[in-house]
Amino acid sequence: MNFLQSLSRPMRLAGVALIGIAVIAGVIGVVTAVSGGGSEQTAAPSPSSSASSGTPGGGSPTESPSAPSPTTTTPASGAPSTTGAPPPASPGPQQGGAPTTGPDGGVPADQAAAKWVPVRVYNNSTVKGLAARASDDFRADGWNVAETANYPYGVIPTTTAYYTPGTDEETAARALAADFGMKVEPRFEGIQNSSAGVIVIVTNDYRGLQSKGS
Missing domain, CATH: 1.20.5 (Single alpha-helices involved in coiled-coils or other helix-helix interfaces)
Incomplete structure (x- = not known):
């Protein structure tokens, strides 16, 4: 038992x-x-969850910032340009360019502006009243005709505009000669002491105002 x-x-x-x-x-x-x-085990936070949290307090992590876009500036014209971009190259002076032309066509502006210089017209031709006719032509073209007379002191071979070197007379004489198809020369001895201004001695070959651009 x-x-x-x-x-x-x-x-x-x-x-x-x-x-x-x-x-x-x-x-x-x-x-x-x-x-x-x-x-x-369930209550303890997992290491991976804690590490992935990008903000204090376990908030959701923020997105990574995107690459910054280039800064732009707005010039006076209003068109935006990227900062750091080289400025457009400015054109340099043109070499060998044609001189500026005046209002009378083909004549440089400084020569056209010399029309204030007095012009003295002398007849050395066999055509009566040729100096008066030339004076009217010059005035019609804007020139300052100060005197009209004869030149009986020898024979001038061709219609010529004479000037005093180193003065505005040279510029005016070249412009006048370009307009009327005349020769241009410095004053010769016989007219060196004449009154100031361009001296035009017209001869039988005077033809008047030339066509512009010819």
């Missing part, structure tokens, strides 16, 4: 009940331990 058989029936029932309670308590303890460990 074993120990349990030697006990009375009530005592045996109580022992069985205690054993059952102990087994149940053990099972509950195991379950509690398992469930408690899993809860701790």
Whole structure:
């Protein structure tokens, strides 16, 4: 007869009940331990989640900034240009360009402006009144005719405009000669002391105002 058989029936029932309670308590303890460990793992933040957070407090990380666009400036004309871009090259002076022409066509502007210089017209031809006719032509072209007369002191081979070197007379004489197809020369000895101005001695070959641009 074993120990349990030697006990009375009530005592045996109580022992069985205690054993059952102990087994149940053990099972509950195991379950509690398992469930408690899993809860701790779930509550702890994962290292990867913490590292990926870009802002304090676990907020969502911000997007990485895009590459900055080049700064632009707006010049006086209103068209934007990229900062740092080389300025457009400005054109240099034109070499060998044609001189500026005046309002009378083909004559440089400084020569056209010399029409204020007095012009003295002398007749050395066999045509009566040729100096007066030439004077009218010069005035019609804007020249300042100051005197009209004859030149009986020798024979001039061709219609010529004479000037005093180093004065505005040279510029005026060249412009007048270009307009009327005349020769241009410095004053010769016989007229060096004459009154100031361009001296035009007209001869039989005088033809009047030449066509512009011819």
